[in-house]
Amino acid sequence: MNRPALLDVRHLARTFSVAGRPLPAVHDASLIVHAGESVSIVGHSGSGKSTFLAMAGGILRPGAGRVLLEGDDLWQRGDDERSRLRNAKVSFVFQFASLMPTLTSEENVLLPTLFGGAASLEDAERMLELVGLSDRLGHYPREMSGGEQQRVAIARALVTKPRVILADEPTGDLDERTESLIMDVLLRYVREHRAALIMVTHSRELAGRAARQCMMKHGLLEETI
Amino acid sequence: MTVLSIALRNLARNPARTALLAAIIAVTTAVLFASFLFARGISHALRNGAARLGADIVVVPEQAEAQARSALLSGEPTAFLLDRNVLVRVRAVAGVSQATPQLFIKPRTVTCCGRSDVFLIAFDPATDMTVVPWLDRNLGRQLARSEILTGSGIPAFPGDRIPFFGTVFTVAAAMEPTGMDILDRSVFMSFDAALRMAADSSVLSPAPLTLDRDRPSAVLVRVTPGASPDRIAITLEHDIPGIRTLTAGMVVTSVKQQTEGVVRILAGVGIVLAVVLVLVQGLAVSLIVSERRRELGLLRAMGATRRQLASLINAESLLLAAGAGSAGLALGFLLSRILAGLPLQGLRLPHLALPASTMLLSAAAVLFLLLATALMASAIPVRSIGAADPYDAIRSGS
Numbered sequence: 095m096n097r098p099a100l101l102d103v104r105h106l107a108r109t110f111s112v113a114g115r116p117l118p119a120v121h122d123a124s125l126i127v128h129a130g131e132s133v134s135i136v137g138h139s140g141s142g143k144s145t146f147l148a149m150a151g152g153i154l155r156p157g158a159g160r161v162l163l164e165g166d167d168l169w170q171r172g173d174d175e176r177s178r179l180r181n182a183k184v185s186f187v188f189q190f191a192s193l194m195p196t197l198t199s200e201e202n203v204l205l206p207t208l209f210g211g212a213a214s215l216e217d218a219e220r221m222l223e224l225v226g227l228s229d230r231l232g233h234y235p236r237e238m239s240g241g242e243q244q245r246v247a248i249a250r251a252l253v254t255k256p257r258v259i260l261a262d263e264p265t266g267d268l269d270e271r272t273e274s275l276i277m278d279v280l281l282r283y284v285r286e287h288r289a290a291l292i293m294v295t296h297s298r299e300l301a302g303r304a305a306r307q308c309m310m311k312h313g314l315l316e317e318t319i
Numbered sequence: 320m321t322v323l324s325i326a327l328r329n330l331a332r333n334p335a336r337t338a339l340l341a342a343i344i345a346v347t348t349a350v351l352f353a354s355f356l357f358a359r360g361i362s363h364a365l366r367n368g369a370a371r372l373g374a375d376i377v378v379v380p381e382q383a384e385a386q387a388r389s390a391l392l393s394g395e396p397t398a399f400l401l402d403r404n405v406l407v408r409v410r411a412v413a414g415v416s417q418a419t420p421q422l423f424i425k426p427r428t429v430t431c432c433g434r435s436d437v438f439l440i441a442f443d444p445a446t447d448m449t450v451v452p453w454l455d456r457n458l459g460r461q462l463a464r465s466e467i468l469t470g471s472g473i474p475a476f477p478g479d480r481i482p483f484f485g486t487v488f489t490v491a492a493a494m495e496p497t498g499m500d501i502l503d504r505s506v507f508m509s510f511d512a513a514l515r516m517a518a519d520s521s522v523l524s525p526a527p528l529t530l531d532r533d534r535p536s537a538v539l540v541r542v543t544p545g546a547s548p549d550r551i552a553i554t555l556e557h558d559i560p561g562i563r564t565l566t567a568g569m570v571v572t573s574v575k576q577q578t579e580g581v582v583r584i585l586a587g588v589g590i591v592l593a594v595v596l597v598l599v600q601g602l603a604v605s606l607i608v609s610e611r612r613r614e615l616g617l618l619r620a621m622g623a624t625r626r627q628l629a630s631l632i633n634a635e636s637l638l639l640a641a642g643a644g645s646a647g648l649a650l651g652f653l654l655s656r657i658l659a660g661l662p663l664q665g666l667r668l669p670h671l672a673l674p675a676s677t678m679l680l681s682a683a684a685v686l687f688l689l690l691a692t693a694l695m696a697s698a699i700p701v702r703s704i705g706a707a708d709p710y711d712a713i714r715s716g717s
Contacts, residue, residue, distance in 0.1 A: 145710075148708075148710035151620070153616075153619065153620050153708060153709040153710040153713075154708045154709075154710035154711070155708055173624070173625060174624045174625070174626070177619065177622050177623065177624040177625075177627075178622065178624070180620065180621070180622045181621065181622020181623075182622070184622075185621075186620045186621075188617075188713070192617050194325075194614060195332070196325070196328035196329055196331070196332060197320070197325070197328070201320050204320060205320075205618075205621060206621040206622060208320065208322070208325075208623075208627075209618070209621060209622045209623045209624070209627050210622055211622075
């Protein structure tokens, strides 16, 4: 019997316009991810990895194709409904510092709950403890290193208990120890919550920690393992 | 953590810019509010003054029409006399419900309070419709023969003793401001008091005064309910030779014409300032949106709907408008007091401070307008960020 897909991405395509000329970024990319799975996507710069991730997460409208999240067609929904689905089921982790500079670590972690869902102060503290920042609850981003800020971003991504985590170079500029810690936290979450992780990375080593590995080349997605 | 607390912290991110924007909004609001209060003060004075005069028509000598107009409009002290029997003939005209004489006396020297422009008005307590109702309401009795009632512009207090033509009078009460100089800059006394003062002046004053009970300066007329003051005025002029009539409506219209230019300038200033407010607030929101494009895109990626995003941005804009606007209203109130107090003397415009309730209502209306313009001004930038794909906002802001 076939297992139901957590995220079913079919024939996604997107073309950008650069200086008035069409520039295809993603061609006909499909991917099916089940609960408890982790998938890494590697590829050269400009190969369309991030564009694919953004379309799969409902933050960039595809030119063609569809995205089914637990059976809901994300791009057939209205913007409000899609926002609510993102809030309830999808979390993003970006490479750059994505914290709000005016909020403390704890407040940054709880930020998604401003738009829906529920998480308590204790949940935020537990998440920060999970990423090793229990002593930084009241600290502002400017008082933390890049690695610490990224760990707060991971805690924020997990606090709403998402079904899918989409990570775009989550450890890009970090040292090996922090990189390893972040991967441990993400993979453990996926395992324990029967969630899914799709991670874009340049690092072959990091990609190797995911259960499935894909390569994006000239806008085409191929599963390598 | 609430939308408001986030908005407050965001405003504190760039204190210098927030302070500058707040100062522009506050000063603009202040000038707008002060202009509004000033213009309303003028029309309030017109309405109030006309009502306080209590008469629909003022009958004056034909040759003194210009002087009478000047006295009514700007409180210019003057003295002129009607022919005998005018009062009796006025009362006989159909449609006249009430008619009362007034005698205008212009002191020949500086006699009161260091002022040379004090206007003495004698009234008949038996038939008066201007002073008597006020005395009934506020003093609870009529004036004694040695007492006077002063307008608000006369620097005297109840109990003060002031000599006119050698007779010393006691101030029984001072009227509240009406905004009409004829009432604010005058001293009122009864006919009997005025006649006794005139009689004694031959002994007590170096400049004796002669008065005749049967020759008042003006007759104030109230028409029967439903009758047209203009129509009765025409009849009076037709039936009684040697008189001219001034209607309350004409007085108000004349003052309105006099003040129209100033009010127009104020309205123009108000419109320009309202446009400036919209532009400044629009600029503030555009800066917020363009500077924090990536942050706003991230919030959308976290699940913020367009409406929620708009709430966050609007909260900043509204907080700025409410805070700076409130300060501007307080400043505008002070400015309107200064305006009403200083240059008006020279302009000779009627002006009266509005009642507190009207002032509060006006402040609320201006604040509402300010908040509405803040929302209007933020509509375009908010719509633009809401319409963008979150990923595009994140990328273009990085």
